[in-house]
Amino acid sequence: MEKIATRMGFAAEMVELGKENDKIFVVDADISSSCKSDGFAKAFPKRQINVGIAEQNAAGIAAGLATCGKIPFVVSYAIFASLRMCEMVRQEIAYPNLNVKVVGSHGGLSPAADGASHQSIEDMGVMRTIPNMTVVMPADYWSARKLTRAITNFEGPVFIRFTRDSIPVIYDENVEFEIGKAHMIQDGADIAIIANGDTVCRAIEAAKMLEAENISVRLLDMHTIKPLDVDAVKAAIDKIGKIITVEDHNIINGLGTAVCEVVAEYGKGKVKRIGIQDKFGESAVYERLMEKNGITPEAIVKAAKEF
C-alpha cells in the first residue's frame, strides 16, 4: 500500500487553493520546508510571511491579517502550534472568532525519530478546550487535501493536524468530507470503531481481522473531534452499544474522551479507549512507538473481543 505523510496533502492543496483565492496567506515560523508550506511560499511569495523562530508572534500576526480580511494559515509543528502559541491562539484568534487556520504538522507520535520534545500528544485536547475552536485531523493524503480545502471554506478558527511520517493512503481523490460530520468507512452491527488521523488505517486492518471472525464492524473516521458528531456517536450507541476509540494522542482529552462525554451523558453504551498511555514518547521507529502504546490492529481486535 502506498504511504505518504499527510503534510504532503496539505502542501499540494495549499498551492491549488492559493491559485483560486488571493486572500490566503501563510505565516511561517522558519520551518516551512518541514511543514510543507514552502510550496505555497514559492508559488505566492508575497503571501508568505516568515517570522523566523517566533511562534507566538506568528499567531498574533495571523490574527491581525484576519481582521483585514485575509485567510491566514499559521504553520508550525503541532506541539508549537498548540502549546507554544497556545495563549495567543486563545486570546487573539479564538476569542474574537477570527478566520485563522492553525496548522500543526508533526502531530502525534509521527515525528518518531525526533523524540518526545517534538511529538505532539496533547495538542488536540488543548485546542478542544478553547471556545470557538474547531479541531480536525485527516486520516491520509487525500483526506488531508480535502479537509484542507474544507477548513478554508469554513468560516472561523480551526486547528488542523498532520503527520510528519508516512502513513497508508486509504482514500482516493473522490472522497468528500464535511467538517463536524463523521465519515463512515463501513457499516456493521457488532462493534463500532471510531478512529481518526493516522490510526484510521489501523482500524481498517482491525476491522478486516474481526470480519474474518464474523464480527461485524461499523467504522467511523472522526476527522473532526470538535465539534464532535454527537449524532454519529449516539447512533453507534443505539444500534451497537459497544464503541472502541483509537487515536494517536494522549488517552486524556482527545477523541476517546470526547466520545466518552457523549456516552456518559447519554447514559448508555460502553467505550474502550486506545491511545497514548499518558506518557511521553521517545526516539524510535514510528511503528514501535505505536506498538508500545498499544495502538495496533491486534490491540483493537483484542479490545473488541473483550467486550
Next chain:
Amino acid sequence: MNKKSVEELKTIAKDLRRKIVTMVYEAGSGHPGGSLSAADFVTACYFYEMNVDPKNPTWEDRDRFVLSKGHAAPAQYAALGTLGFFPEETLHTLRQEGSILQGHPNMTCPGIDIPTGSLGQGIACAVGMAIALKADKKSARVFAVLGDGECQEGEVWESAQTAAKYKLDNLIAFVDNNGLQLDGSVEEIMPVGSLADKFKVFGWEVFEIDGNNMEEILKTFDSIKNSTTQKPKCIVGHTVKGKGVSFMENVVGWHGVAPKKDQFEQALKDLA
C-alpha cells in the same frame, strides 16, 4: 473635518481623563494609572491624527488602533464614546454584565480592532494588520500603544523585528513610558534599559518625547508624515502614571485600583 488646535485637544484630553476616572469609580475596579498616562496620546490619535468613521467602525480603509496595553481600556473607551462609536451613556457600564465595555477591549465594542489584555500580543496583531494593509496597497496606518512594562514580554521584540523586516512604515507604536508596573517601578522589577535605543537597533525610526505634551505629540506626527524611511515608527513617550490626578501621579498603587468616593471627588477637582 477641520483639524483641532492644541488647546482644543488639551481640553478633550482633560475630558477623557474625567471620563476615565468616572468609569473606573463607577465600575469599582479597573486601571486608572496607565489609562491617565496614555490619555494624551489616545486623544491625539482619535481627535487629530487618525482616519476613522464612528458611523462605520469597520470601514476597511480606516486607520487601526491597537491598545496593546489593554488594561488602559478606559482611555480608549472614553475616546470612542465621545466620538460616537457607541452612545456616550454606555461609558457608565464599564465592566458590567452584558456591557460592550469589557474589562479589557474586545471586538463586540464598535471601534475595537482586536482584543487585547494579555500583554505583548497586541503589537503582533498590529504587525499583521500593517502587513495586510500594505499588501492591499491601502494608505491606512496602524497605531499601537504599548506599556514600558509590557516591553518585558519577549513577543514585543519578535514583533519589532518582523515589523522592520517587512518595512512597515505604516505602523506607529507609542510606548507609554510611565516607569511603573503592577508590582513596582520598571527599574526595580525588571529594567528594560533604553527602549528608544532598543527599538533603534531593532530597525525602527524612533522619536523620544514627553508623551504628556500635546504639542510634542503633534510635532512627532508631522515628523512621521515627512519621514522618507521605510522603517516602522516608534514614539517613546515619557509619561506620568496617573497624570492629572494629584494623588495618583507616580504612585504604583494606582495601577489597578478604583478610587473611593472622596478620592473620586478630589480627582474631578484636579481635572476641572
